[in-house]
Amino acid sequence: MTTLSASPAVSAAGRLLRDRRLPVVVTLALFLVMYAWGGYRYSFDAQVAPNLLVNNCYLVVAAVGATFVILTGGIDLSIGSVIGFSGMLLAQLVVVEHVPLAVASLIVLFVGTLGGALMGCMIHFYKVQPFIATLTGLFLFRGLSLVLSKQAISINEPTVSNLAQYHIPLGGDVFLSVGAAVALLTVLVAVVVLHFSRFGRRVYAVGGSEQSALLMGLPVARTKITVYAVSGFCSALAGLVFVLYIQSGDPLHGVGMELDAIAAVVIGGTLLTGGTGYVLGSLLGVLVLGLIKTIISDEGTLSSWWIKIFTGVLLLLFILLQRVIGARGSARS
Amino acid sequence: MAETQPVLRMTGISKEFTAVRALSEVDFRLYPGEIHALLGENGAGKSTLIKVLTGVYDLDAGAVELNGEQVRITSPHHAQQLGISTVYQEVNLCPNLTVAENIFLGREQTAGGLIKWRSTRTAARRLVAKFGLDLDVSAPLGEYPLAIQQLVAIVRAVEGSSARVLILDEPTSSLDRDEVQVLFSVMRRLKEEGVAIVFVSHFLDQIYEICDRMTILRNGRLVGEHLVSELDRVGLVRAMIGKELGGLEELAEHDRPPIGDPVLRAEGLGRKGGIAPFDLDLRSGEVVGLAGLLGSGRTELARLLFGADTADSGRVEMPGGPVALRGPHVAIGRGIAFCSENRRAEGLIPELTVRENIILAMQAARGWTRRLPREKVDELVARYIRVLDIRPGDPEAKAGALSGGNQQKVLLARWLITEPKLLILDEPTRGIDVGAKAEIQKLVAGLAAEGLSVLYISAELEEVLRLSHTIGVLRDRTLVARLDNGPDVTEERIMETIASGGHA
Incomplete structure (x- = not known):
């Protein structure tokens, strides 16, 4: 009598619909279908797939940071500004102040992390909504970049151009750029951190229920602040990667990029309410967005605004999908 | 140990x-x-x-x-x-x-x-x-x-x-x-x-x-x-x-006005997590009191009858057939009025005047597009201020400025103006002074004598005993007993019923 056995009382179909990996699988399927269709229509060559990473590496890095924040149920609107600022700061340090590239990069990463941590403190200790707190970050960092210089500073440092042009061969004529490799490494580290470290599990716990996490004795404050610091770090890293891609700093770089990152995270299946989602989903989200870009430009006749329109449609679909899954989820409790 | x-x-x-x-x-x-x-x-x-x-x-x-x-x-x-x-x-x-x-x-x-x-x-x-x-x-x-x-x-x-x-x-x-x-x-x-x-x-x-x-x-x-x-x-x-049984005052004598036709009959009505399914008859001219500890499901029961929560089992019958109480608007339409226990948060709107507070429910029942004519409003408000003796008798006074007892009367007036058949009062006398309390009790008794059916909820057993013709005893979110009030029903007996769960 004292043994209580319980199995999750759900039908197989219900179980599938409720599986947290479902949105990622949907995104993956979408990506494959789009790729197959695009490949058929425009006869993609072998470099198209790696190019999706090469051309969107900065967005992958930024989306990884955004994933951490969104998993806790927060949001980071400062990503684009931090990316722009990081590029400007690097250019300023290297070109104007003649600081060695490595040192300058470390400074940039530190500043980005610190900025994120400060926003995290604002959010946690002063109970400012993440939307507002990071909105201040958005304005602040954009303003700061314009204070550094009103014009773009091109970086003619040989190391930078060497790095930017270095091709990592993948066999045949196919290659990855350094930036793409950095992006993949970031994703890998994020996966390990989120799924195999205590901090990672705390991120999910805070996103699942902050109140519960607190009552379970978890360091909620540290977790939340760290998450924004991680996002700041990723944004700064994305800024560096973007410099490799573009080889200059421009105060207006990365405008609106936070929205692309957030869109990628959502399309990757992470719930905006927090608690469920995967970094790999975000990677797929970026690739899907990249693929839309590729297809539209290969089509040739469509204006580039169609990229935005398709992104919007996809976002809508994925948010509706989340609603369906979310409704299933709340029906049982 | x-x-x-x-x-x-x-x-x-x-x-x-x-x-x-x-x-x-x-x-x-x-x-x-x-x-x-x-x-x-x-x-x-x-x-x-x-x-x-x-x-x-x-x-x-x-x-x-x-x-x-x-x-x-x-x-x-x-x-x-x-x-x-x-x-x-x-x-x-x-x-x-x-x-x-x-x-x-x-x-x-x-x-x-x-x-x-x-x-x-x-x-x-x-x-x-x-x-x-x-x-x-x-x-x-x-x-x-x-x-x-x-x-x-x-x-x-x-x-x-x-x-x-x-x-x-x-x-x-x-x-x-x-x-x-x-x-x-x-x-x-x-x-x-x-x-x-x-x-x-x-x-x-x-x-x-x-x-x-x-x-x-x-x-x-x-x-x-x-x-x-x-x-x-x-x-x-x-x-x-926290009541010593020795020091209770004598119960008031009950005049028993003839109890009329059923106004509402609940059968197996319940809501998971709120209150276990219960049967309850409410008849015109009758005051049914609900006794039980705080958290025993008194308010939950009342909210079901008002449609503020929807029942997940059972049915409600009123003269003219079964009623699905899907929401307060249905209940109001069928002549049910509910004075919430939390009069500041859920009932009275302190920023509005006495007049506005009083006509709120009636206007809501008519629908917002059919505004009550001003003369009609003034006449009704004046009448209820007089009947209930609301003080100050100024219809333009801010409701929040009134004393607790008078606020309660404003709420009562709000519902009485809609001429309900069933009036649910949840803790109408909590937090108001003794004099006002007696007045409200008198009012309730008077209303019942005029044929209104009243469901009266109070933490004070004495009050329930004094007013009610029938007493429903609640415990652990279950209606465990129904007692016909009489000389043999005492606070002691109600407490025993609560303690034993109605098995005594």
Whole structure:
């Protein structure tokens, strides 16, 4: 009598619909279908797939940071500004102040992390909504970049151009750029951190229920602040990667990029309410967005605004999908 | 057992929230290997005491000793480190994480900073089995019913921090009978291992089944600490309500006006988590009183009848056929009026004038597009101000400026103006002075005599006895008895009914 056995009382179909990996699988399927269709229509060559990473590496890095924040149920609107600022700061340090590239990069990463941590403190200790707190970050960092210089500073440092042009061969004529490799490494580290470290599990716990996490004795404050610091770090890293891609700093770089990152995270299946989602989903989200870009430009006749329109449609679909899954989820409790 | 040192001793605990004294000088002690019930009505201070003990609230005065050493508990995390673990009424786990993760969150076994999932899951499986549960520990917690989640919370609380003190804050409120038995067997096992358990429950049967000792709080003060074997249920209920039976005034004589036709009949009406299915007849000219401890389901019952909550079982019949009470608008349309217990938050709108407050329900019943003509409004308002003797008699006075009793009358007027057939009054006299109280009681009696059906809810047994023709007794969210009021029905008898659950 004292043994209580319980199995999750759900039908197989219900179980599938409720599986947290479902949105990622949907995104993956979408990506494959789009790729197959695009490949058929425009006869993609072998470099198209790696190019999706090469051309969107900065967005992958930024989306990884955004994933951490969104998993806790927060949001980071400062990503684009931090990316722009990081590029400007690097250019300023290297070109104007003649600081060695490595040192300058470390400074940039530190500043980005610190900025994120400060926003995290604002959010946690002063109970400012993440939307507002990071909105201040958005304005602040954009303003700061314009204070550094009103014009773009091109970086003619040989190391930078060497790095930017270095091709990592993948066999045949196919290659990855350094930036793409950095992006993949970031994703890998994020996966390990989120799924195999205590901090990672705390991120999910805070996103699942902050109140519960607190009552379970978890360091909620540290977790939340760290998450924004991680996002700041990723944004700064994305800024560096973007410099490799573009080889200059421009105060207006990365405008609106936070929205692309957030869109990628959502399309990757992470719930905006927090608690469920995967970094790999975000990677797929970026690739899907990249693929839309590729297809539209290969089509040739469509204006580039169609990229935005398709992104919007996809976002809508994925948010509706989340609603369906979310409704299933709340029906049982 | 009494010889051993208490594992926990709290003395002179006081806690104040902006102008409200939640606890004043409460003492509490807890021995190892005992199950100690913490009792009191809602708002007596149980939760506050627990939150002080678990570091959620900082205490204003008093001392906490753990194993003879003075401690100052600063956070839930700190409390856990000290070996004090809590399972709250609401499951405070993360439904998005797996069972295993929830048990070990924050204490995962790691190697080189990486979590060892395999051994974590194995450990979780072993633990869960030890507690007599058979679960898939790698399934998300949210996929299990609440009862299982509750038990997982206990597994976490006990095992993770090798708890010496385990606090169970109403863990049984969402469990069914079998699940409660599983919980109890777990509690007994822990007790044998020397864990001290604080058990909070509204269910008196459970207290008498499982507990060794109890501490009773009332209005933030300590009423007493007793061995469970030394205090019977009547004594316990009395201690919780705080009335000495000797000092009661004589009951007023009941004139029994002829009771008329049924106004509303509920059959098997109930709502999961709110109130167990009940049958109730309300007839015109009749006052039905509801008695029971706070939290026994009185308000929940009333809300069902008003459609403020929707029932998930049973049916309601009114003259002219069955009614689906899908919402207050349906109830209002059928002539049901409801004065909420929380008149400031849910009823009266203090910023509006007396006139506006009074016509609110009537205007709502007509629909906002059909505005009442001003002369009609003035005439009606003037009449009800006169009839109910609302003071000041100025229809343009701000409702918030009136005294409690007059605010209550404004609310009454609001509903009477719609000429209801059934009037539900939830604690209409709470927080108003004695004179106004008597006036309201007189009004209610008068209204019933004129043929209105009244459902009267009050924490004061005396009031219920004085007014009601029939008394419904509630306990543990169940309507346990219906008593026809008469000379043989006394407060003592109602308390006994509450204590025994209607089986006496």
